[in-house]
Amino acid sequence: MLKMSHLAKVYRTEVVETYALRDFNINVKEGEFVAVTGPSGSGKTTFLTIAGLLETFTGGEYHLDGVEVSKLDDNARSRIRNEKIGFIFQAFNLIPDLNVFDNVEVPLRYRGMKAAERKQRIMDALERVGLASRAKHYPAELSGGQQQRVAIARALAGSPRLLLADEPTGNLDTQMARGVMELLEEIHREGATIVMVTHDPELAARAQRNVHVIDGQVVDLAEDPRFHAASHLADTAS
C-alpha cells in the first residue's frame, strides 16, 4: 500500500543542508495499522506529510497503492490525496466558518460528487462517529473530542484506502483520547490501512506494528546501538 525506499528529504539553505529524512525505508501493507514513533524532531511528521503527498521529497522512491508518485504534477497529487488518503491531524484542522456537515463535505466537493451522494456519505460518516445530531453545529460549539470525531468523519467520508493520523489524541484528555483510539481501532477492524504518528507509547502499543524513527531513519530498536546504550544505562541505574 505504502512503500518508501531510500527516501531522503533535505532542507537546503545557502549555508547548510538539513536532512529531515535519510535512507528512509518503510513498507506498509494493505489493512495494516502501523504506529510511527520517535522523539521530537526525528522526522515523523515529515514522513507523514510526504506520505500524504503534502510535501515533495529529495531522493529515493515512494510508491503509493502501486503508483510512483515523484513524477506526478500538482493536479495528480491532489487527486490522489482526495481519493485515496484521509488525514487526521492533532489540531483537528476543521474550518471554523463551516458547520460540521459542510466540513465533512469539503473533500467530497473536490471529488465532484453529486449532492445526493454527498449527503448520504456525510450522514453515514457522522453516524459512524456518533455526531449525526450535531451536523449543523460549528466547530467552536463542540468539545475537542467531538471536533476530532468530526475530523475522522471527514477523513472517512471519501472512503480512503489509507488513513494518515498525526498525533490524533495529542490535544485530547485521557477519556476523549481513549474514545478516539477505540474509533480508529474499529475503523481498522473494518479493513482500513492506518499509519499513525504518535509520541505516546501506550497508543503505539495498540497498533499492529511499531516503526521507530530516529534522526530521519527507520531503526530496528533491537539492533540500534543508541537504544542499547540508553537501556544499558537504565539497567545500571536500576
Added chain:
Amino acid sequence: MFAYYLQLGLRSLRRNPMLTALMVMAIGFGVAASMTTYSVFRATSRNPIPQKSDVLYMAQVDNWGPENTEKGEPPNALSYIDAMALMRAKKASRQTAIYPIGPSVIPEDAGRLPMRQGAYAVGADFFTMFDAPFIQGGPWTSEDDDKHASTIVIDRKLNEKLFNGGQSVGKQVNLDGRLFRVTGVIDEWNPQPRFFDVVNTGGFDDAPGVYIPYNRAIDLQLATNGNNNCSSDPGEGWDNYIRSECIWNAFWVELPTKAAAADYKRFLQGYASEQQRAGRFRWAPNVRLRGVMEWLDVQHVVPPESQISLAVAFGFLIICLVNTIGLLLAKFMRRAPEIGVRRALGASRRTIYAQFLIEAGTVGLAGGLLGLILTGIGVLGVGLVFPKDIARLATLDPSLVLLTLVVAIAASLIAAFYPTWRAAQVQPAWQLKSN
C-alpha cells in the same frame, strides 16, 4: 464548483464585514470616479456618424496666408468665393457648403408669436451625405439648388408646432416674411458632436429645426448666425461681403474611396495653385482634406478638462486597486490554515486559485453595484463641472451600466491576481505542521 466557490466567497465576505466594506468602497469609489468622467469623455469623443465617417471630408483652403494663420494651419472655414468655386466644380460625388442662419419662423396663425429657430443653409446633397432621417418627403433637388428655389426641410418638432405633426410636404413655411415650400420633414436629428459645424457650436448645441438651400440664403442676404472672421475690412454692403476673404462657410464632400480622396486633395491643391497664379493668393497652395474624426480632433472637440479628469479618475482607480490588493492579501493570507486544510483534502493549486478569484469577483460585483449608484449620482453632478450642453450628454445608459460592472469585476480580478497567487502557493505541510 462555481456555485460552491460563490457560496464560499459570499460567506467569506460576511465573515469580515469591516474588511469587506473597505474593499467594496475602494472598488466602488474608484470605478464610479472613472466611469463618471468616462461618460463625459465618451459623449464628447464618440464618432457622430460611424457608418459614413470614413467617406466624409471637410475641405480647407488657405485664403489668408502665413501672416494671418498659425503653424501653417489653414483657416477653419471657407470664404464664399472658395465655397462657391468648390460647389460649382462638383468634383466630389456629393458636396455641400454649410453655414448657420438664425431666421424667425412666423406661424400662419396670427395669434402666435414668431419663433427664433436654429437653421442651416445647405446644399441638396447635405441630407444624403449625412444620413438625415426623413419621416416625410425628402431633400430638395440639385435643380432646386441651381434654380435658387425657396424650398425647406424642417424637423419633427417644428412640424408639430406648425402643422400639428401632420403631412406637411408641399405646404408653405414663412421665414422672416418669405415663403418656403416644404420638401421633407426629418426626425429629431442632432449628431453629437455636430461634426459639420464644430466651429460655431463647439460640437454641441440644440438640434436645428430648419434647412434651406444655400443659394437661396445668399440671395436673401441671410448673414451667418455663427462665426465670421475677416483678415481685412470687407467694405460696406452684402456684395462686398461675399466677395471678401471673410470666412464663414464649412465645406464637406463625400468621397467613396481613398483614391477619390487623394484625387480630391490634388484638385484642392490645383485650385489653390490657380488662385496663386491669378494673384489672389500670394503664398504656396495650403489645403487640407480631413476625415470626420481627424477634424473633430483638430478642432479639440473633446474638452481638455474632460481628458485631464479622465486621467485623474483612472489614476484614482489604480490607487484604489493598490489598496484592494493589500486588503485582499491580508484577507487571503489570514486564511492560510484553511488553504492548507483544503489542499490536504484534495484541492489543487488551480482549485484554490479559482476559489479565491471567484471570491474576489464577488467583491468586484459588490463594488460594481456601489459604483453604479455612485456613478448615477456622479453623472447627475456632471453639470457642476462641465458646460450644460456637454453635461446633458453624459448619461447612465445600459452600456455604461454594463461597463461599470465589467470594469469593477475586472479591476477586482486584476487586484486579486497577486493575493490569489500567494494563496495558491501556501504549503499545506507547513500550515498543518505549524498548527
